Structure formats: structure tokens, C-alpha cells
Amino acid sequence: MEKRPKNNGLRLLAAIVFGMAGVFFVIIGSLFLLFESGQRAVVILIATSIAVYLLFILRLFRLVQGRKFAYSAAGIAAAVLITVGSIAAYDTYLESITNSAEVDLRAHEPFESGTKAVSMPKEASLHLEDDLPELDGATALYPLYSAFVQAVYPEDDYPHVGKSNQTVMSTQTDNAYKRLIEEEADIIFVAGPSKRQELAAERAGHEFEMTPIGREAFVFFVNAKNPVDSLTIEEIQGIYSGKITNWQEVGGENEEIQAFQRPEDSGSQTALEKLMGDIPIMEAPGEEIVTGMGGIIKETSDYRNHGNAIGFSYRFFSTEMVRNGDIKLIAIEEVKPSAESIRDNSYPLSAEFYAITVGKRTENEQKMIDWILSDEGQWVVEETGYVSVE
Incomplete structure (x- = not known):
């Protein structure tokens, strides 16, 4: 009986086409995963793609057949699983020892049910109803100025993230300074400014008015x-x-x-x-x-x-x-x-931390800062976990 040609040329062409398509898929997939999941997900994608391509080549050119192919497929699959498992285990380990030193701000939002923001044992002596100072500050100090809001602002929703003109925000220290300099915030609660922040204020024609309100x-x-x-x-x-x-x-x-x-x-x-x-x-x-x-x-x-x-x-x-x-x-x-x-x-x-303003303080800004320095305000400082100023 006459043997059929092996069509190695067609198989080689198929291998090249499949390989090029695979490379294109890996590039697109890698870019997507870099945005969504990070570099380790890309490693998993590449390892899996190489495994699939190896199996395709083994099958296409019949380099191994029958049980040998099954064993090869099982070996390659095991190698991929070990790679994926090792990466996942390492990620889990890193997550277990990683600490970003951040506070769950949502849990401290004022007037929310079950909020962790400190509540006054009795009604505060100051109540602001309108022309409310817009507040911002460091993440660490949000639980404190959230408690100030809960004591002296009208009861309302004050989410800490969202639109840039919200009454109470926490955009972290650097952004809080930027917003104050750009007059998007009225009072910020932060540690003292860096040299860069002082220069930025100077360039904008501002001078920081810094009132110590607690110690840390x-x-x-x-x-x-x-x-x-x-x-x-x-x-x-x-x-x-x-x-x-x-x-x-x-x-x-x-x-x-x-x-x-x-x-x-x-x-x-x-x-x-x-x-x-x-x-x-x-x-x-x-x-x-x-x-x-x-x-x-x-x-x-x-x-x-x-x-x-x-x-x-x-x-x-x-x-x-x-x-x-x-x-x-x-x-x-x-x-x-x-x-x-x-x-x-x-x-x-x-070190001391501050309530900082720029320009002439409005009546309500000054009232609020005066209240913070009062016995009531300093009680809130202590109850939140900081040390009051003398």
C-alpha cells in the first residue's frame, strides 16, 4: 500500500500561524492584565500559553502519541499548576505581611449608623448651621475631624470621597495641602508642611496660618x-x-x-x-x-x-x-x-498637628478652631486617641 505524504509543510505553516496568533493573544492579554491584575497575572498567562502551544506542537507533529501524549499533557499541566500555585501562595504570603498603615475611613464617617467617630457625652456648646467650613486633611486625622463635624455641624450625609466641593473630605496630606492652596478647602487637619508645600503656598501668594490642636x-x-x-x-x-x-x-x-x-x-x-x-x-x-x-x-x-x-x-x-x-x-x-x-x-x-488655613479666616472658621481648642474639643482629641495640647 502507498504511504500518504506527511504534509509537514502544512503542519509547519499551521504551527507558525497558531504561534503568531498566540503571540498576539498573549500581548493583548498581558496589557489587559497589567492594568487589571498586575505583573504576576501576566506570568501566569505566559506560562499557560506556552503550555498550550507545546501541547499543540506535540499533537500537530505527532512527536508523542497515545499514552505518551497523555503523560506529556499531564506533566505540562502539572508544571503550569505548580507555577500558578506558587505565585498564588507567594501573593497570599505578601498580603499577609503587608500593612499600608491606613484607616477605614468609611467606618468613621459622621452621623452614620454605627460610626466609630467619637460622640460627645452632651450637646456641644457650638453649633454651625450655614457657611460651613469645607474640611480636608490627612488620613490619620480623619477620625478626629469627622468627630468635630459630628459635634458641631448639622446632621447630614458627609461622605469622605466624591465631588471636589464636598463639605468634608479626606484626600490625604499632599492633596489636602494642594486643595487648601487652591482655596478648594477652608481648613485642613495635617502635620506640618514640607518644604515643597511651603514653596507652593508662597508661589500662590499664601501664608499658612497654623494652629496646633493636638500632639502625636x-x-x-x-x-x-x-x-x-x-x-x-x-x-x-x-x-x-x-x-x-x-x-x-x-x-x-x-x-x-x-x-x-x-x-x-x-x-x-x-x-x-x-x-x-x-x-x-x-x-x-x-x-x-x-x-x-x-x-x-x-x-x-x-x-x-x-x-x-x-x-x-x-x-x-x-x-x-x-x-x-x-x-x-x-x-x-x-x-x-x-x-x-x-x-x-x-x-x-x-510633634504637634494643626488646623491650617490660608488668608483671613471667616467667622465660622475661627469659631470652629476656637471650639477645637476648648475643653470640649480637646476632650474629642483625647477620646479619638491623640494627645491634647496644653
Whole structure:
């Protein structure tokens, strides 16, 4: 019997066409996944696509047949599953040790059922009915000024996100300063400004009117298993300048230090810059993020509680972070951050936070700030978890 031609040319053409179509699919799929799910999803897509193409080639050219093909398919599928499982397990691990040091703002919105915003034990002495000051501020301080609103504003819906002209917002420190400078907000509740923010106000012809309304501590934290319990300011400066790179240099284990930072112009990053003074800060750990225009930018990584990690924030955030026992606060110059050490100023990194305005204050703006400084307002400061001003 005459043998049929193998048609290897047609098979090769089919392999090329299928391969080109696969490459096109992978490119389009990768771009979509970069926007929606991140780089690891792209790795999974590529691994799966290669596996499918290998199976196609094996079948098309009959390189293996029968049971051998089934075994090959099972082996390739197992390799893909192991790859996907490993990536998923690593992502789960990273998520379990990642802490963005943020507050659930929705839970603190004023007048909402079950809100965590502090309520006055009796009616406040101040009530504003109209010409309400538009408020903004740092994420950490939203629970505080939300409680101010609940005490002195008319009962209403005050969502913290939405339209730019809302009465009460929380756009974070940097944006709050921008909105104040552009006169889109009347009072912002923040830590002191960075040099860049002061220059921006000066260029706009403004001068910040800063009223201290409470005290807070700038804190550093590490993995609870780290044997280091205290650092000096000089050691902190050495770590964040990159001069001190191993925990052994400050009394810890022989491990490289992974020093996390916060986004530029955030309240806590500004506090680090002030602590460092003229000492240059090392580059922060970052992650590549795909932008809406298809570009890639590097964003500062959230704190990840590796055994060799160190991070920083404000004490208000840290209260939640240390609750599960995996993270501990570091003493500075042998003094632990506490309400008492903040109040008596023995904790070296205690600082005031402010109600800040620009231009001449309206009557209601001044009334509100005066009330915040009253016994009632300072009671709210303490009950929210901060330390009142003397």
C-alpha cells in the first residue's frame, strides 16, 4: 500500500500561524492584565500559553502519541499548576505581611449608623448651621475631624470621597495641602508642611496660618521577633541614609535591613524628611505600576513585615498595627511612644498637628478652631486617641 505524504509543510505553516496568533493573544492579554491584575497575572498567562502551544506542537507533529501524549499533557499541566500555585501562595504570603498603615475611613464617617467617630457625652456648646467650613486633611486625622463635624455641624450625609466641593473630605496630606492652596478647602487637619508645600503656598501668594490642636508621636516599628527594642535618632538616620545596612550594627541579628518608606509629601514621609534634616534619604523600596496611559511608574511599597523590615508611621495608625502581636514599636533613645511620653515631651519624636488655613479666616472658621481648642474639643482629641495640647 502507498504511504500518504506527511504534509509537514502544512503542519509547519499551521504551527507558525497558531504561534503568531498566540503571540498576539498573549500581548493583548498581558496589557489587559497589567492594568487589571498586575505583573504576576501576566506570568501566569505566559506560562499557560506556552503550555498550550507545546501541547499543540506535540499533537500537530505527532512527536508523542497515545499514552505518551497523555503523560506529556499531564506533566505540562502539572508544571503550569505548580507555577500558578506558587505565585498564588507567594501573593497570599505578601498580603499577609503587608500593612499600608491606613484607616477605614468609611467606618468613621459622621452621623452614620454605627460610626466609630467619637460622640460627645452632651450637646456641644457650638453649633454651625450655614457657611460651613469645607474640611480636608490627612488620613490619620480623619477620625478626629469627622468627630468635630459630628459635634458641631448639622446632621447630614458627609461622605469622605466624591465631588471636589464636598463639605468634608479626606484626600490625604499632599492633596489636602494642594486643595487648601487652591482655596478648594477652608481648613485642613495635617502635620506640618514640607518644604515643597511651603514653596507652593508662597508661589500662590499664601501664608499658612497654623494652629496646633493636638500632639502625636512619629513612631518606628519592626517585626515582633526582631531582638532590637530601641534605636537612637542617629541610628535611624544611619538606616534611612543607607549608611547602616545590617541589623547587627545596631545590636540585632546578622540580617540586611529592609527600610520601608511612605509616599512623597505624605505626612509621615515629611516627618522622616524633617528627622533626617540635611542627610540624604536612600531610595525607597518600590513597585512598578502600569498607568492609564500604558506607562510604568514606580510607587513606594507598603510596609511588609519581613523579619528584617523597619517602617514608620504615626502612633494612631500603629495602635491597630501592633494589635495582632506581629509588629512592635521601637523605643527612641530608650523612650517608648505613649500618651504620657508624648504629653511630657520625653518621647523625642513627639510633634504637634494643626488646623491650617490660608488668608483671613471667616467667622465660622475661627469659631470652629476656637471650639477645637476648648475643653470640649480637646476632650474629642483625647477620646479619638491623640494627645491634647496644653
